[in-house]
Amino acid sequence: MHIVHSISDLRAVLGPLGRPAFVPTMGNLHDGHIALMRRAVQLGEVPVASIFVNRLQFLPHEDFDSYPRTWDADCERLAAAGCQVLFAPRERDLYPEPQTFKILPDSQLADLLEGEFRPGFFTGVCTVVMKLFSAVFAGKTSGIAVFGQKDYQQLMVVRRMVQQFTLPIDIVANPTERAPDGLALSSRNGYLSASERAEAVALSRALRTLGEAAKAAGDALPAQREALEQAARAQLDARGWQTDYLSVRRRSDLLAPKPGDALVVLGAARLGPTRLIDNLEI
Template sequence: MLIARSIADLRQALAPYRHPAFVPTMGNLHDGHIALMRLAKPLGDVTVASIFVNRLQFLPHEDFDSYPRTWEADCAQLQAVGCDLLFAPREADLYPQPQTVKLHPDPALADRLEGQFRPGFFVGVGTVVLKLFACVLGKTGGTAVFGKKDYQQLMVIRQMVQQLALPIEIVAGETCRAADGLALSSRNGFLSLAERQEAVALPLALQQLARRWREARNPGPALEQQALDALRARGWQPDYLTVCRRADLQPATAQDAPGTLVALGAARLATTRLIDNLEF
């Protein structure tokens, strides 16, 4: 596996190839990331991963400095899964000047859910992903693989690619889960043993919300409020538990067809904020 630190070295390494398959990450890799790498492997003539902890998507009070960085373990996992090229720029390589040019996604999609509780988050995400696309896929186009666990992020990136006419195919990987159903996440490592056992309450709350939505004669916000109250009663601090249309992440109604909805949730357990979703 080749490792490129600078954009120039990256482009030189990619010069012989016509269709890269790219998996962007912030490192601290787990089985979910590795599943995305396996999904990407047959989709291009070279498999590329990136590791970059993007300061632009962290709010001032969030965990940028403490975000886990596990370089040697990450490289070993990428090597084992057959990654051909790792792009691991330093901050000065990717942002040699203050990044004053930024991507502002469609507010109708990006300013609710995660965007409501983390203002500016998707500006940071969209900006770094667009810049990584320019570095890795800018010459030939290619394929980029993202996980469904970050459902709204996937939607924002798909819309960006479509509306900017980028020659990139976005492929979605299913959420990888632990045996008890908890979605794999780098932030799970912040949980204590007791918190880790409790964390499964979030996917269970989404399952229950989806089941009640399907069974209700007139589903609506009351069901979402019940789900929020139940999670608060367990000691969580939920930001949202809601049902949306998959197509545009707008609030679902009783008239939406079965098989077109997704339940999404974000909640803080002690000091760790977890997100999850369930298509139904």
């Protein structure tokens, strides 16, 4: 596995090689990331990963400084999964000067759910993803980028960005990887205490229950949705969570559903100091 830090070195390594299949990460890898890497190995000619903790997508009170860095273990896992090139830029490599030009995503998609509770988050995501795409796919006529479906809204934002900028990149969604009890795998699961880890599965169960209620409502869902969501939030909060949202949306654009729409339920909540997100298509 080639490990490079600068954009110029990355382009020199990738230049003579074939079509990249790219997995962007912030490191602290778990089995979900490795599943993305294995999918990339299956899909592309040159499996590429990045590790970069992106300051732009953290709010001032969030965990940028304390975000776990597990470099040696990450490198071992990526190499074992078949990664051929690892791009690990330092902050000065990716942001050699203040990033005053930024990608501003469509507010109708990016300012709800995660965007409401983490303002500016998707601007930071889009900006770093565009820079990473520029570095990895320079000179290539096409490429693949693999994202996990756990970050459902992020996946939609990135896909919309690629469409609107007509980038020659296929965005591939990989299903959410889960622990045997149903908890969605996340780097932030490592923050949970033993008792919190046992309780954490309640988020996925709450989404499943809300999804079942939404399906049972049928064509009456638009009228009942807010009450169903409020009840689901109250039940989760009664267990000691602090819920940001549990919501039923239509899959196409995450807006309020109408009868006949394909649905997804999405949730974000804090358990102690740890904020977890999950989703379930229904």
